[in-house]
Amino acid sequence: MSEYLPPLSDTRFVLEEVVCLEDLCQGLDLGEFDLEMATQILAEAGRLAADVLAPLNAAGDRDGARLGEAGVQETPGFAKAYRLFCAGGWSALSAQPEIGGQGLPQVLATAVNELWHSANMAFALCPLLSLGAIEALRHHASPALQARYLPKLVSGEWTGTMNLTEPDAGSDLAAVKTRAVPEGEHYRLSGQKIFITWGEHGMSDNILHLVLARLPEAPAGVKGLSLFLVPRFIPGDEGTPGPNEVRCLSLEHKLGIHGSPTCVMNLGGDRGALGYLIGEPHAGLACMFTMMNHARQAVGMQGLAIAERAYQAARGYARQRLQGTARDGSRFAIIRFPDVRRMLMQMKAAVEAMRALALIAAAEVDRAEHGDQASARAHQRRVDLYTPIVKGWMTELAQEVTSLAVQVHGGAGYIEETGVARHFRDARILPIYEGTNGIQALDLVGRKTLADGGETLAALFDEIEGTLGALVCEPRCGVLAEALGAALEAARAAWQRLLKGAGDDPALAGSVSFNFMQLMGYLCGGWAIARSALAAALMLGAGRGDPAFLEAKLITARFYAEHLLPRTQALLLSVQAGSGSIMALPEDAF
Numbered sequence: 001m002s003e004y005l006p007p008l009s010d011t012r013f014v015l016e017e018v019v020c021l022e023d024l025c026q027g028l029d030l031g032e033f034d035l036e037m038a039t040q041i042l043a044e045a046g047r048l049a050a051d052v053l054a055p056l057n058a059a060g061d062r063d064g065a066r067l068g069e070a071g072v073q074e075t076p077g078f079a080k081a082y083r084l085f086c087a088g089g090w091s092a093l094s095a096q097p098e099i100g101g102q103g104l105p106q107v108l109a110t111a112v113n114e115l116w117h118s119a120n121m122a123f124a125l126c127p128l129l130s131l132g133a134i135e136a137l138r139h140h141a142s143p144a145l146q147a148r149y150l151p152k153l154v155s156g157e158w159t160g161t162m163n164l165t166e167p168d169a170g171s172d173l174a175a176v177k178t179r180a181v182p183e184g185e186h187y188r189l190s191g192q193k194i195f196i197t198w199g200e201h202g203m204s205d206n207i208l209h210l211v212l213a214r215l216p217e218a219p220a221g222v223k224g225l226s227l228f229l230v231p232r233f234i235p236g237d238e239g240t241p242g243p244n245e246v247r248c249l250s251l252e253h254k255l256g257i258h259g260s261p262t263c264v265m266n267l268g269g270d271r272g273a274l275g276y277l278i279g280e281p282h283a284g285l286a287c288m289f290t291m292m293n294h295a296r297q298a299v300g301m302q303g304l305a306i307a308e309r310a311y312q313a314a315r316g317y318a319r320q321r322l323q324g325t326a327r328d329g330s331r332f333a334i335i336r337f338p339d340v341r342r343m344l345m346q347m348k349a350a351v352e353a354m355r356a357l358a359l360i361a362a363a364e365v366d367r368a369e370h371g372d373q374a375s376a377r378a379h380q381r382r383v384d385l386y387t388p389i390v391k392g393w394m395t396e397l398a399q400e401v402t403s404l405a406v407q408v409h410g411g412a413g414y415i416e417e418t419g420v421a422r423h424f425r426d427a428r429i430l431p432i433y434e435g436t437n438g439i440q441a442l443d444l445v446g447r448k449t450l451a452d453g454g455e456t457l458a459a460l461f462d463e464i465e466g467t468l469g470a471l472v473c474e475p476r477c478g479v480l481a482e483a484l485g486a487a488l489e490a491a492r493a494a495w496q497r498l499l500k501g502a503g504d505d506p507a508l509a510g511s512v513s514f515n516f517m518q519l520m521g522y523l524c525g526g527w528a529i530a531r532s533a534l535a536a537a538l539m540l541g542a543g544r545g546d547p548a549f550l551e552a553k554l555i556t557a558r559f560y561a562e563h564l565l566p567r568t569q570a571l572l573l574s575v576q577a578g579s580g581s582i583m584a585l586p587e588d589a590f
Helices: 008-018 021-027 035-062 078-087 106-140 143-155 284-320 338-370 373-414 420-427 437-450 455-472 475-501 508-542 547-564 567-577 580-584
Strands: 066-068 071-073 158-163 179-183 186-197 206-214 225-231 246-251 262-267 273-278 322-325 331-333
Touching (some): 008 508, 008 547, 021 035, 021 106, 035 078, 078 106, 106 186, 106 206, 106 225, 143 206, 143 225, 179 273, 186 206, 206 284, 284 331, 284 338, 373 455, 475 567, 508 547, 508 567
Antiparallel strands (some): 186 262, 206 225, 225 273, 322 331
């Protein structure tokens, strides 16, 4: 079982050379924050991740959360780790100073969050959901609700959840039945929610549930949903102090992330659970999407994080496992075998491309949040475009990387003692939650491509074209320039197929959307790793940096160009094939 080694060198390289962190912060007037401060923060976060959270990962998988008479009991050791987490101020890293946060840029918070989720994804899901709740309350709650609930949510004293899904309403939120009845200045909610991550636990003093429900006589469908804040414990000056009528009925028995309690929550009891309206009546879905979109990029980051952990395990095993015998009888490690090296290179290239793309996308969040009004709108459109790609492509690629980690281990990977199977199981939820990847793909095609005639996508293509021009001028990036150029042409052809064909074929968008999302993912990942390679080549030319690290960057980018970017051509063929064979078979023939 491998130890976790925070990838600080690669993260710093991307922040400094690809994202240009200091220029970003100076341009957005983000105080005195600089690369040195970021490096110190990452180092401290890495110590907590490696020394405290990672050792609890196996325990969480083996001894997951349990439901007893006293409620949900988290894995032993999690509560102490959470107290250390909050004491270090990690829950407040990117929150605004006026609500008790440190106001650091989202791109740094994303880099730090990767460390938490690589070390222990089941644990890290708890503070991650709180971050989404903070965003929803900050943007939509009344000043009174913000004043009462945000400071303790930011400090980590209280945690947050997202309550959408119900037994009869999976991704179809139009079918939500939970009711909310007005009662003075608050509401009484009754209903049942399922798949509620960290819906109950003992690590914090209170849990704030953000719940989608319907007011009396609300319109049918998603336009009739409102968003409510339902605290587990009602603060003392709001009626009778004590527990609210919200409790966990059962825990799901899951494939992975056993240390994270996934709850069936009941709201109701004799009177109904007390809740407070967030935003306007019947505008709950728009409010919840603030939380969900934050979560979707974060889930993409989880794909990166679990892929990094799996890669580290496979790399360590391949270096140590003696499986080959030379003619003189000496043994050698399996890392010498070309096929093992192929798998390791595929994992390494995928991880480095995902990390660069995740941080590039997070920097756009900072530009949208802190830029002037005109530029902020343009950057928000780019954030919206990146979100389904980051969530969808990175979580799909994580399935491949974690599966390869098992394969590198051979038979040892298929048994639990090595621990690598845990990463494979944990990663499997990522393409499912926060909107399945099919939903992400439809969002990319419908709202982010067809809705504006492809204008936002065209701007991204133009920016990638600009990087191609720089690559062509760098002798060591010729292979990468050729492959990225071909991938860009494939993306443009797929884009045109959608723009020209969607109006005549109602099934086209839904039929090709997933493969279009994957094509865009490999293109954007290739663009991100190309920017890394270009920076590495320029640094080598100028005599800056660690030559071995920079040479490895160039080789890894070349592998991506030769082995991963060509996938865009096959994906283009699938997009061009359209909906014909997908929709032709009668339902009863399946």
